[in-house]
Amino acid sequence: MFVMLMAFVFTMLCSPAVTQAQTPDLSEGLRIERLRQAGDIDGLEQLGSDTNDKIAAAYSKWNMARLKARSSNNKDMLQNMLSPWRKNIIWEDHPYTLLLRSLMAETLFYDLWASETDNPSLVMRFGMPDEALAKQVIEQTTGLADQLPIKLASHLNKYPAGSRPTIAQRASYLAALACHLQALAIQHLAPNPAQENKLRQQAINALHVFDDALDDPWQLAESAAWLKVEIQLAQGQHNNIIEPKTATILQAKLARAMLHAAQGQVDQACEALQKEASNKIWQPPQMQLVIADAICRIGTTAHRHDLAMRQYVTLLKHDNPALEQAIRQRLVTIDWLDTPSQLINMDFQTLDTLLWVMLKPISNGQPIDATLGERVAKWLVAMGESNKPFDPQTSQTLRYTTLAAWYHLGFATTDNSMSMIEGCWNSLHSAIQNTNADDRLILESLAPAMLLAQRIQNQDRSLWLRILWQYQELSRILYTRFNTSQLADDYRLFDVVAVRLPAKEYALALQRLADMPANHAQYWVSLRYQLGIYRQLANHPDWPSERIVAAVAPIRDQAVRHLPRATDEQQQTIVQVAIEASGMLWQAAVKNQDWQSAADQLQWLESSHQVDAQTKRTWLTRRLVSLQRAAQWQATNRLANQLLNDDGKASFPVIMQIMEAMQHNLESQTHAVMLGKRDAIDATFLDALSELSQSVVKWAMVNVEDEQQVLLAKLVWAMCLKESGHTRDALALLSPLTGQFGDEPDLLMTIAECHFKLASAANDQQAAKLYHQLISRSLPDAQGQFPSRYWQAWTRYLQICDRTHQHTDVIASRIHSLKAEDPTLGGEPWAVLLKALQDRYAGSQTPIK
Structure with a gap:
């Protein structure tokens, strides 16, 4: 949205008269802007390294990072650089300070929170943001909303008179936007009218800079005018708002629709938004989602609600999991979707499709939270009361996955839920008796149905007995049907596990599963079921740990060997087998305090490329802890460095714990040497801790905001330097820190120990x-x-x-x-x-x- 006229600004800044009045070399600013406009990443990096001016270096490097991140669509790069630069250094008395701060705010709003580069904050301002985004908005804009106008007033006189209006417009708009976003986020998370109104008034005050502006070098006038409209609407000033003359950007069009709806022209507003939805300019799904959200917010009748829901259905055609999840979240949070009359009057095909979206996680075996499940239940009740037919393709799935919904919710304590459970079982019973029913669907519905039945056996014994009787009858029908069906083995797996045989029959169950041939399509599923049974046997007196380990280890080894050549269909299941088996073996070793064995059970994960990043990181951090406790120092150092390089931010807390544990070990060895109990510190251990602490220091200085964590890492590195004979290097590392951490006892003690040793x-x-x-x-x-x-x-x-x-x-x-x-x-x-x-x-x- 911004047209960067930095060349104009810096040309004025770098005029001879101004340059003489400033200590920094303002000509560097013009060079930075020219390099940015040319997209010269190497040039910006070189200039940032060559200059001795830290603010100029920061400005150059930030422009470089932004170009890199945009070219690779890598928002993490910008986030990592943004954190350390939000320090007070950016408020120093320097000509570039205000420009740097404005650039950082633009990056935050228009890169990190962007739905599209044209207007990224639309999701926050017009949509239905999730809780995580709202929390991030509050965290990142706190301070910025107050500081930017204050710093603008104190820094503006550092610019030539001709450029001051330009600088003021840019900074003031960003300050107003920060205030408005923060007020919206507070309203979303925990409404506080007094605080929200204070922020909105700050935003209005900041926008006054545009009132008499003659020029619009940043092309902000339209955005500022409609931002003011949004704020006035939030303040309840529906009838006193003067509508701006132009509305060309989506932000303006959405604000105009909101204004018209507030003034009673709801139909016109909805029609205008529906028209925008068909505009090719706004075709990206994120923008379409924002428009659908806006229609949903201003709609006040069933017709308009149906219009918004149809817009969501249209978006589902993109087959985008992230978009699907976003729509699912909205279906949970829209208040009027809890009203039965609204549901009954809605287009049934639309309702059926949206209900399937809500139930999809259940059909994939994922648990759902209570809020989603409760809404699903209300929808099903409303659809049942409407007496309208289910869509043939969807209705069977809905009927059976309803059981899973009740199970996950734990709603088996209300009379209504008991009635629904029995009704679903009756439907299932009727479906199975129907020879034309979908056998696969029936089979997939049995597992959650039995889990649900077990859940209620202590709450409604008579219902449990009725369901058990129904299952026995269904079982006879299914055995007869599946004995000549390709689903025979699938049913065998279900019958063994879902019904949960008594402990005395586990051996028989394991034997049934072991009979599955290795080339069978369900072979790896059968191994997962075997692991489930071994897990149940963990506390059985006839199954000591050694016996379970002996049975599970071959399953893990087989899965690990097969992973590199697994087909796409097999891979997910084989990974689950390998992870679950390794986890059981690791837990058994930990229980016996055999840390070397515990680490060995997870070694294969270091070189595996088939396991998803989060799961791999979780188990590798457990291997790291095991290696440290097993005193495998070089392996500990190597794996810690691997985790730092792969996903340092997520692994850093565990790595710090490992380093602190090794620091205590170092202190113990040092004390033993003092007392003559050992001749010297273990050289292998000392080398590993020295390398690890050095790596942590270098990584943390770039990626960690908590300066205490960086200090701790430097202290450990210094201790290693001292004990390895490089005491003067240790002093050189720590002495510069006394100005900032002069009261830290650990720092003073470590420096004192270095002097004592010299x-x-x-x-x-x-x-x-x-x-x-x-x-x-x-x-x-x-x-x-x-x-x-x-x-x-x-x-x-x-x-x-x-x-x-x-x-x-x-x-x-x-x-x-x-x-x-x-x-x-x-x-x-x-x-x-x-x-x-x-x-x-x-x-x-x-x-x-």
């Missing part, structure tokens, strides 16, 4: 000073116990006195007074070291005054 006169003096600070800042807890660093600092301080031969006459007395604070002297290793010092100077002590 042991020169100057280093001893600096170490003693730091130890003294740590002692003075350490306070006892509620039980009167001092932290470990207190005893470490005292030990080191007195050791420095010992090796520099200073104040040695008070060492023994000091340790004696410390014993009064805690007879254990903080425990090992400090108690042992302090006791040795006390013994050495026992005969030459001077009482401490």
